[in-house]
């Protein structure tokens with residue numbers, strides 16, 4: 001019952017397969033014109049220029065708020081926001097020169113990781129530092145292209161696992177969270193996810209939900225937000241947040257009573273939020289680089305295939321598969337064996 005119009009600078013954007021697609025730069029007059037007769041405008045891509053978001057927000061209802069986008073795009077603002085909200089995060093400092101990096105390492109220690117403040121994702125623009133003597137090398141490896149916006153250096157934490165929590169906040173401030181998701185990466189890219197995270201305790205869930213709620217309240221947020229966390233022996237440290245629906249949350253399509261996508265729409269449209277309950281453990285496997293044969297994927301009992309229709313490219317997310325089982329162990333087992341079969 002809803003009608004959609006999409007704007008993307010890429011004429012082959014996946015959304016074009018299902019609704020009107022206007023090929024335009026986000027900051028262009030065409031993009032502004034496309035938004036004019038919409039009831040609400042949102043985004044599902046984090047690198048939308050904040051200037052375009054602010055301009056749109058002056059003219060139409062634009063949700064989530066551009067400020068959340070602005071903070072999420074800059075690792076220094078993001079980490080500072082975590083600290084201000086009492087959300088635990090690895091120790092970090094802003095650094096703008098190799099000398100500043102050396103001084104910061106004296107306080108933070110090694111191992112550490114140098115990250116470009118802007119435009120880094122899936123481990124891009126990052127460089128590990130295993131000993132102080134390696135700092136110059138890391139600085140050079142991190143690349144001069146990122147240097148104009150500066151870097152942060154942070155403590156490399158020996159986490160047990162990576163988790164994410166998807167939260168949603170409605171226009172009236174109502175907030176709901178999904179059960180914690182456990183994420184498995186390969187080569188810095190999300191490979192597969194399972195929810196509820198194995199060994200999930202009520203306490204872990206409540207700390208993560210509380211952190212997400214603090215972020216939502218801070219921005220007077222409306223829509224879906226994702227917080228990525230490191231689990232260090234039961235202590236949760238925030239890595240970053242995404243002001244949008246999230247790859248790890250794709251498992252909510254079949255796994256939850258209301259998917260993250262539907263809840264995002266409900267939130268920005270001012271409708272009541274849907275239940276975030278996960279009746280059965282659910283999993284998601286990313287299809288990366290090349291698209292496997294469809295029949296092979298669909299052979300797996302209960303598997304649902306999503307093909308984004310994108311051209312194959314190393315490291316590119318081309319689609320995903322979701323499935324549900326009676327136990328998280330069974331989900332993990334299925335995801336791991338499917339991944340092994342695809343890697344062969």
Ligand code: AMP
Pocket residue numbers: 090113120121122123124154155156157158159162185188239240
């Ligand atoms: P990011 O782009 O910040 O999400 O980082 C990509 C991946 O690098 C994360 O998913 C972690 O696996 C790893 N990573 C990033 N920061 C840290 C850190 N401070 N300590 C340990 N691992 C990290």
